[in-house]
Amino acid sequence: MIKTxxxxxxxxxxxxxxxxxxxTVYGLAxxxxxxxxxxxxxxxxxxxxxxxxxxxxxxxxYLDVVATNIPPIAYQLAHTFWPGPLTxxxxxxxxxxxxxxxxxxxxxxRMPSHPVALALLKxxxxxxxxxxxxxxxxxxxxxxxxxxxxxxxxxxxxxxGGSCERGIESTIVGFDGNKPILYRVGAISNEEIESCIxxxxxxxxxxxxPEAPGMINKHYSPRxxxxxxxxxxxxxxxxxxxxxxxxxxxxxxxxLPSSRYIELSDTKNLVxxxxxxxxxMHRLDQMNLDVIYAEKFPxxxxxxxxxxxxxxxxxxxxxxxxxx
Ligand code: TXA
Ligand code: MG
Numbered sequence: 001m002i003k004t005x006x007x008x009x010x011x012x013x014x015x016x017x018x019x020x021x022x023x024t025v026y027g028l029a030x031x032x033x034x035x036x037x038x039x040x041x042x043x044x045x046x047x048x049x050x051x052x053x054x055x056x057x058x059x060x061x062y063l064d065v066v067a068t069n070i071p072p073i074a075y076q077l078a079h080t081f082w083p084g085p086l087t088x089x090x091x092x093x094x095x096x097x098x099x100x101x102x103x104x105x106x107x108x109x110r111m112p113s114h115p116v117a118l119a120l121l122k123x124x125x126x127x128x129x130x131x132x133x134x135x136x137x138x139x140x141x142x143x144x145x146x147x148x149x150x151x152x153x154x155x156x157x158x159x160x161g162g163s164c165e166r167g168i169e170s171t172i173v174g175f176d177g178n179k180p181i182l183y184r185v186g187a188i189s190n191e192e193i194e195s196c197i198x199x200x201x202x203x204x205x206x207x208x209x210p211e212a213p214g215m216i217n218k219h220y221s222p223r224x225x226x227x228x229x230x231x232x233x234x235x236x237x238x239x240x241x242x243x244x245x246x247x248x249x250x251x252x253x254x255x256l257p258s259s260r261y262i263e264l265s266d267t268k269n270l271v272x273x274x275x276x277x278x279x280x281m282h283r284l285d286q287m288n289l290d291v292i293y294a295e296k297f298p299x300x301x302x303x304x305x306x307x308x309x310x311x312x313x314x315x316x317x318x319x320x321x322x323x324x
Contacts, residue, residue, distance in 0.1 A: 001116070004159055004160060005116060005119050005120050005123065005159065006123065007157060007159075008020065008120055008157060008159040009120060009123040009124055011156055011157055012029065012030065012031055012037075012120075012124060012128070013031075013124070015030070015031060015034050015036060015037040016030070016037070016040075016155075016156050016157075017029065017030045017037065017040045017041055017044055017155055017156075018030075018155065018156065018157045018158070018159060019133045019141075019144070019147045019151065019155055019157070019158040019159065020116070020117055020120060020128070020130065020159045020161070021114050021116050021117060021144070021159060021160070021161020021162065021164060022056070022112040022114045022117045022130075022161075022164065023084070023085060023112060023113045023114045023117075023164060023165045023166050023187075024085045024112075024164060024166045024167070024168060024169050024170050024186070024187055025132045025133070025140040025141055025142055025164055025167070025168070025169055025278065026132070026133040026140075026141040026142070026143075026144065026146070026147050026158075026161075026164065027054075027056070027117075027128070027130030027131065027132060027133055028041050028044060028045060028130055028131055028132070028133040028151070028155070029041075029056070029128040029129065029130040030128065030129055030130070031124075031126045031128070031129075032053075032055045032066075032096055032097065032100050032126060032127045032128060032129040033095060033096070033097065033126045033127075034097070034126070035097045035099045038053070038097055038099045038100050038129050039099055041053065041129065041130075041131065042099075044151060044154045044155060045131060045133075045134070045135060045136050045151075046135055046136045047131065047136040048136070049102060050102050050103075051102060051131075052100065052101045052102040052104055052107075052108060053100050053101075053108070053129040053130065053131050054087050054108040054109065054110060054129070054130060054131065054170070055096060055100060055107055055108065055109045055110075055127045055128070055129050055130075056109075056110060056111070056112055056117065056121060056127060056128045056129075056130055057109060057110070057111050057121065057127045058111065058118065058121035058122050058124075058127075059111065060075075060078050060079065060082055060111065062111075062127065063078065063090075063109065065093070065095070065127075066092065066093055066095065066096050066107060066109060066127060067088075067090035067091060067092060067093060067107055067109060068090075068091050068092070068093050069090075069091045070090055070091075071175045071177065071178045072178060073175070073178055073180060073197045074088050074090060074175060076196060076197055077173060077180075077193070077196060077197060078111070080196045081188055081192075081193075081196075082110070082111040082113075083111045083112055083113035083118060084110075084111075084112075084113045084187075084188070085110070085112075085113075085166050085168075085169070085170040085171065085186060085187035085188055086110060086170055086171050086173065086186075086188050086193075087108045087109065087110040087170045087171065087172040087173070087184075087186075088108070088109055088110065088172075088173055088174070088175075089106050089107070089108050089109075089172060089173065089174030089175070089183060090106060090107055090109060090174075090175070091105060091106060091107075092104075092105055092106060092107035096127075097129075100129045106174065108172060109127075110170055114161055114164075114165075116159060116160075116161040117161070120159065132169065133147045133150075133151060134146075134147075134150055134151070135150055135151065137221055138150065138221065138222075138223075139221070139222055139278050139281045139282055139285065139313070140168075140169060140278050141278070141282075142163060142164040142167045142275075142278045142279050142282075143162075143163050143164070143279065144158050144159075144160050144161070146278075146279075146282055163279070164275075165275065166187040166274065166275055167274055167275035167276060167277060167278055167279065168186060168187050168274045168275070168277060168278070168302075168305055168306075168309065169184070169186050169187065170184075170186045170187055170188075171184060171185060171186030171187060171188040171189075171190075171193065171305075172184035172186065173193065173200070176201075179201060180193070180197055180198075180200050180201065181200065181201045181202075181203055182200045182201065182202045182203065183203060185304055185305045185308045186305055187274065187302075187305070189301045189302055189304065189305070190202075190304065191300075191301060221312070221313045221314075221315070222281050222282075222284065222285035222292060222313060223285055224245075224284065224285050224287075224289050224290075224291065224292050225290070225291045225292070226281075226291075226292050226294065226310075226313045226314050227291060227292070227293050227294070227314055228293075228294050228295075228296050228307075228310045228311055228313075228314050229293050229294070229295065229296060230296045232246070232248070232293065232295040232296075233252075233254070235293050236254045236256065236293075239291075239293070240256070242290065242291075243288075243289055243290045244260075244289055244290055244291040244292070244293060245260050245261060245262075245284045245287055245289040245291075245292045245293070246260060246261035246262075246292070246293050246294075246295070247261070247262055247264070247280055247281070247284060247292060247293070247294040247295065248261055248262070248263040248264065248295050249263065249264055249265060249268055249273055249295055249297055250263050250264075250265060250266055250267075250268050251263045251266075259287070262276075262280040262283060262284060264276045264277060264280060270297070270298075270300075270301050270302040270303050270306070271302055273297070273302070273303075273306060274302045274305060274306055277306060277309060281313065294310050294313075294314075296310070297310070
């Protein structure tokens with residue numbers, strides 16, 4: 001492991017792009033202080049330049065190197081949730097390339113908790129800009145194999161870190177003065193954040209307007225047609241004999257062959273379901289099904305995050321020849 005981390009560090013020091021594990025999803029990382037290295041991330045992912053990247057740092061103290069005018073509640077959040085799956089949007093310092101922030105003067109930044117990511121960051125004297133390591137618009141990778149099958153021929157190295165424990169992207173919080181604003185629901189539930197700093201203002205993250213920070217809609221989509229259903233029992237009955245697959249929270253006694261469905265948590269645990277979501281979507285997408293029907297989750301805790309990702313997957317299916 002030490003050898004592989006050093007290999008990744010050397011490549012990153014040379015301005016290369018390397019896939020790295022984090023506790024949320026695998027990231028496509030480059031030196032956040034090196035414009036040319038960061039430009040390659042956009043190119044490899046086919047990502048539009050207006051969609052800013054998240055910067056990964058090795059410690060809370062390092063925040064001062066990349067951000068300024070940091071509000072007190074941002075520190076409160078960092079001390080509560082870092083290292084971990086929370087991204088803070090803060091005023092950036094000039095050493096961070098505007099390539100990373102897509103010309104904005106704000107910066108998304110987080111300290112990851114994955115031990116391999118942290119060990120790597122500690123070997124470097126720069127932070128790592130890293131979006132999720134998937135082609136733009138496709139499902140995020142939660143194993144090195146997902147990265148290999150999607151981008152393996154485009155990057156010199158994938159640092160192995162096992163399956164991502166959280167399996168879903170970080171929650172993104174920004175600030176208007178000392179007022180917290182939720183930009184993206186993620187691995188930390190809104191309730192957890194609110195219990196730390198009080199009521200969050202939620203901005204419309206469903207907006208496709210690139211001027212609005214947060215996310216664009218066309219994200220997380222499998223290539224197979226993907227439909228979210230609030231009446232999954234009826235949909236199962238209607239489709240038993242068709243070439244369709246199902247994504248369940250738990251299979252509530254539907255008699256289907258095991259090759260036709262995946263359940264995300266047999267104990268109906270939302271944290272477990274979130275951690276299994278993308279791997280299940282990847283698997284279903286490889287099964288040559290005509291349609292994937294996903295059960296809508298309860299609108300509480302991480303169920304809100306899971307529903308957000310399911311709806312984005314449904315929104316617009318990924319097109320192979322996307323040109324941006
Ligand atoms: O869990 C995660 O956050 C993973 C791992 C690799 O850390 N990264 C990730 O990156 O999900 P990505 O690029 O797939 O999503 C980053 C999101 C984008 O939707 C972007 O719009 C938002 O972060 N973002 C980045 N900088 C921002 C800023 N200054 N203001 C608002 N949103 C920002
Ligand atoms: Mg992404």
